[in-house]
Amino acid sequence: MQIAAWRACLMQGQWFSHLPSCLQDSLLSLARVRHLSAGQRLFGRGDPPCGLYAVLEGAVRVGAVSEQGKEALLSLIEAPHWFGEICLFDGQPRTHDAYAVGPCILLQLPQAALLAYLDQQPQHWRQLALLMSHKLRLTFINLEQLTLLAAPARVAHRLLMIADGYGEIEPARRVLQLPQEQLALLLSLSRQTTNQILRDLESQGILSLGYGEIEILDASRLRALVQP
Numbered sequence: 001m002q003i004a005a006w007r008a009c010l011m012q013g014q015w016f017s018h019l020p021s022c023l024q025d026s027l028l029s030l031a032r033v034r035h036l037s038a039g040q041r042l043f044g045r046g047d048p049p050c051g052l053y054a055v056l057e058g059a060v061r062v063g064a065v066s067e068q069g070k071e072a073l074l075s076l077i078e079a080p081h082w083f084g085e086i087c088l089f090d091g092q093p094r095t096h097d098a099y100a101v102g103p104c105i106l107l108q109l110p111q112a113a114l115l116a117y118l119d120q121q122p123q124h125w126r127q128l129a130l131l132m133s134h135k136l137r138l139t140f141i142n143l144e145q146l147t148l149l150a151a152p153a154r155v156a157h158r159l160l161m162i163a164d165g166y167g168e169i170e171p172a173r174r175v176l177q178l179p180q181e182q183l184a185l186l187l188s189l190s191r192q193t194t195n196q197i198l199r200d201l202e203s204q205g206i207l208s209l210g211y212g213e214i215e216i217l218d219a220s221r222l223r224a225l226v227q228p
Contacts, residue, residue, distance in 0.1 A: 003028050006028060006033075006056060006107055007024070009056050009079055009080050010054060010056075010080045010107075011080075012079075012080045013081065013082070013165070013168045013169065014167065014168050014169075014170075015127075015131050015134070015168065016080065019127055023121075023124050023127060026117060026121070027114075030109050030117060031107045031108065031109055032108050032110070033056075033105060033106070033108075034053075034105070034106040034108050035103075035104070035105055035106075036058075036060075036100035036103070036106065037100065037103060038100060038101070038102045038103055038104075039099060039100060040100045040104075041097065041099050042060060042098040042099065042100065042106070043094050043097070043098050044097045044098075045093075045094055045095060045096055045097055046093045046094065047093060047094045048094075049084075049091060049092070049093070049094070049111045050084075050087075050108070050111055051088070051108050051109050051110045051111040051113075052082060052083075052084050052088055052109040052111075052114060053082065053083055053084045053106050053107065053108050054079075054080060054081065054083075054106065054107040055077055055078055055079045055080065055083075055104070055105075055106055056079055056080070056105040057103075057104065057105040058078075058079075058100060058103055058104030058105060059076055059077060059078045059100075059101040059104065060076075060083070060098050060100060060101065060104060061076055061077075061099050061101050062074050062075045062076075062077060062083070062096050062097070063075075063185070064097055065097070072185070073182060073185035074186075075186075076101065076162075076178070078165070078177075080168065081165070081166075081168060082131055083098075084098075085128055085131050085132045086132065087111070088111065088114065088115070088128060089129075089132065134167070138161075138167075142158075145157050145158075146187075146188065149226070151187075151189055151197060152197050152200070152201075152225060153225050154187050154189070155183070155187065155189075155197045155198070155201075156201075156225040156226050157226045158186060158187055159207075159214065159216065160172075160216075160219065160222060160223060160226070162176050162178065163216055174215055174216050174217075175213055175214075175215045176213060176214045176216070177212060177213050178213065178214050180194055180198060180209075180214075183214075201222070204221070205217060206218045206221050206222050207222070
């Protein structure tokens with residue numbers, strides 16, 4: 001994949017597409033491509049910072065597994081999302097594990113090279129701060145939903161957010177490559193509860209369920225489930 005193809009993919013995302021063109025060019029000049037096989041680890045909790053990443057193809061799951069084997073899935077990151085920016089700011093070790101869901105192509109901006117560039121062009125730190133603040137805003141929203149919404153509304157809300165690329169893509173997708181088990185982990189619900197809610201939504205004609213995917217047939221009715 002050549003630089004022009006990388007740019008075309010990344011321009012589908014709100015953050016990169018709104019960067020000054022000079023910054024886009026500089027970031028691409030620093031970038032290198034990483035290929036991961038299904039299940040391959042990109043980095044683990046406690047690893048030193050290794051830079052900023054963007055997903056070009058495939059998806060990355062970010063989470064953790066307890067000593068008892070219980071998994072917490074925090075995020076499924078798909079193209080054209082960027083991630084890994086927290087360590088760019090604080091220089092601290094990685095807080096979670098990141099694995100390729102399937103075959104995955106990533107763009108990596110190495111930590112040292114990116115920091116050196118920002119030392120020369122400190123005005124661009126604001127753009128990186130906007131990337132991190134968007135993630136922080138989503139985290140607060142998700143915590144509120146976890147506390148206040150009933151399980152069906154939480155499912156509906158998360159499906160809409162994923163379809164919208166968490167505010168990164170337009171127009172919203174109709175078909176989500178999302179196994180039910182992963183959706184359940186994202187919402188801290190049981191697989192059985194999640195399956196029942198999805199089946200109920202399918203019986204109402206709001207969703208269509210396939211193997212490893214969920215199609216949104218009626219986004220307006222799904223959105224109505226989230227309204228108070």
